[in-house]
Amino acid sequence: MDVQLLLALVLGIATIVVLVLRTRLDAFVALLIAGLVTGIVAGADILDTITWITDGFGSTLASVGIVIGLGVFIGKILEVSGGADALARAFLRMFGKGREPWAMGTVGSLVSIPVFCDSGFVIMNPLARSIARVKKGAYVTLALALGCGMTLTHHMVPPTPGPLAVTGLLGADMGSVILTGLIFTVCLLPLVVLYARWIGPKLEARLNPLVAEEVYGSGHDVELAARGGSSDGGSLTSVSTYNPEDHLGPTPPGRKPHRPSALLGALPLVLPLLLIVGNTVASAVDKASQGVLGDDDAYVASDWAQPLIFFGNPVIALTIGIILAVYVLLPRWTPRKQVHNWLAEAAGSAGLILLITGAGGGLGAVLRESGVGAALAEAVAATPLPVLFVPFIIASVVRIAQGSGTVAMITAASVSASVVAGSGLDPLVAVMACVCGSMVFSYFNDSYFWVVTKFTGLDGLDAIKGWSGITSVVWAGSIPLLIVLNLVVG
Template sequence: MDLQLILALIAGIATIVVIVLATRLDAFIALLAASVVTGIVAGQDLLSIVDAITTGFGNTLASIGIVIGLGVGIGKILEVSGAADSLARAFLRAFGDGREAWAMGTVGSLVSIPVFCDSGYVIMNPLARSIARVKRGGYVTLALALGCGMTLTHHMVPPTPGPLAATGILGADIGSVILTGVIFTVLLLPVVVIYARWIGPKLEPVLNAAVKHDVYGSVTAASAGGHAVEGGGDRTEHGNVATMTGEDADAATTASKSDDSTNTATSAAGGSTEAGNNETGATKNPGAFLGFLPLIVPLLLIVGNTVSTAIDKSAQGELSGDTYEPSAWVAPLAFLGNPVIALMIGLILAVYTLLPRMTPRNKVQNWLADGAASAGLILLITGAGGAFGMVLTESGVGDALAEAIASISLPAFLVPFVIASLVRIAQGSGTVAMITAASVTAPLIAPLGLSPLVAVMACTAGSMVFSYFNDSYFWVVTRFTGLDGMNAIKGWSGITTAVWAGSIPLLFVLDLIV
């Protein structure tokens, strides 16, 4: 591999780490600066660096920007109406006390089969916040379990684009890939829950102060050790610890619900944390069924789009979708199931089914404006992550890594696994890593005697490794979760690497069986 490209990658990552950890600048500036440094060290033309930054930023926000905006609007209405609280309590009753992390991981893995994990996380994060608020703690554990549950199926179960494209490129049977991907997901879900339960309590005390306040409000959040971390007051005091009895906590909850004027908060996931403070003037919170409608209807519409498109592609023999033209019957479903349209329908449902009929228009508009404002920094950072990834791609780092590892003598199934892993680290996108690894591996299938099914699973599993600064989903999860700096690395990068490592023995077994 070209030494210059290695230095470019190292320089870019170092720039992010130094700026985020040692300066007053935030991750948005760090990612843009890293993009410039990487491009210069890699030898790119200066103007092409700027083009790559703007293109990557625009492409990323084109796919996720509107979705985040609509998602935080839904979350805001769920919170201020009290529907999120009702939904959380119903969810806890259904799964049982103590199994919240399992519930979040399972729901995340199911939702992410038909829905992009970015969109799914935005839609489902308010539920994690509501459960944490009801439990008075454990938000980081729930948020990580939700996000990584989504990562599993997003990477390993078609019809998400990455595994679907790898299946087409390598000539594997799509039914076998779906079945194997589901089995891998089931076997790796315990890794997700165990890691989330282990790291969550360690990171809960250092949760971003603003997010902590948004999740728990002025009611204290119970920590793993039975203490309570103050969520209100001075947000900079991460270390303020107080002990609260159950009766005191209930009293504090009641007090917070009665104070309309002082307990409003905007949420990075789109909602006020005071789900129970009855801002709408309603005498009773909406039921769980009504609260679920703005979430399930968009999901069902997106699922309908995904399933109908997959059926249509299969009928046309266009698994990769490169030359796919949808049939006439698919077009209406594709329109309604586009995440933008689906979430817009969800937001309309939230406003007109969850809020009292006489709620003033300006009050609703203010709530939605608060939700949109809270998403601003998330949008900027997510777009900057896409810009950094584009510069890395345009610099040729990913292709150089793939060619270098393909020339190394390894067990056959580890070739696509390592290629996908290195490309993922180099440029951030799991989908690009899968497709790159599949493209490089395709000519090697026959010479290596490698099963196409094993090759596909190796590509998908390898692409999960160490999600960090150049992955837009990293910023979605960590910003919504409230993890900054090294805490984000420990939480999110750590859990994605744990499932990546857990997939290696599964690949060994699959290679022996197939």
């Protein structure tokens, strides 16, 4: 590999680490500076580097920005209306005392099959917060289990775009990939829960104070939270911590205090998810009937599929969700100005997350356009590795270099396709090697890193220990699964 490109990668990463951990500068500024450093050291024109950063910023927010905004709106209404509290109690009853991390990891893995991680985490995170509020602890554990549960199926189970594209590039059978991805998910989910339960209590006392207050309220018991919260199982399911008057004001004479049911609380979440699933299924079926592979630019939706694809677009689906939240969850006497104030508060909390997420996309664009990712992939492909590990390591290296798991797995499939074809390696094994390798060490240049860590309230080294650690654990756990799969189908 070109020494200059390697130096660009090393200095770019070092810039982020030093600025975030050792200076007063925020991660947003650190990511922008790192993008400039990487581009300049790689030999790119400074004006091109700036263009890559701004284009990457814009394209990232174009895909997740509106969704994050709408998601926090729904989350705010769920909070103030009592909908999230009702849902949390229903989840606790369903899965039982002490199994909350299993609940969040399982729900996350199911949701993320049709929904992008960023969208799914924003939609489901209010549940993790409300359960933690009821338990008086374990928020970090719940959030990490939710986020990494989503990572598993997002990377391994079509019709998520990444594994779908890799399946087409390597010529594997779609049904086999879906089944294998689900089996890998079931095998790796225990690692997610075990790591979350191990690291969560260690990080609970180090939560960002603002996030800790949002989750637990003022004056919460840090030691109790670090121990996993309340041990009184009855209080988790029967005694509500939600007081309608704290949020909605005094109940008008002649009316009962407003407490929405879990069914109504679920409506603004479930309906958007069902619409998005409908989009995914309709697109897949329609493309199959037309003989279209992947995201072919020439694809034109059939008349029957267009309504499902339209209403299942995440922006449209979540817009419907916020309308439902406002008009179904809130009582009729809620003043319009108060609702506007709640939405403004939600927008304020999302602002920094949006900036950091976009800056992470900008850095990823610089790493891609400067040639660092491609050079690393070619260098790994040229080494005398066992063929099983060629796509796995390429995906891992590219993921670390530029942040996007989807880009990493597609790059690995493209670079290793000729190697796989001439080696006798089963295409199914090659596909799983690409998608598993792309899960490694999510960190500063991954937009999902910032979504999870900022919503969770983890900063600096704590974010790396929590989120980068849990993604690396499932990456490492996939290696023996790949070896077994190769022995079974090889």
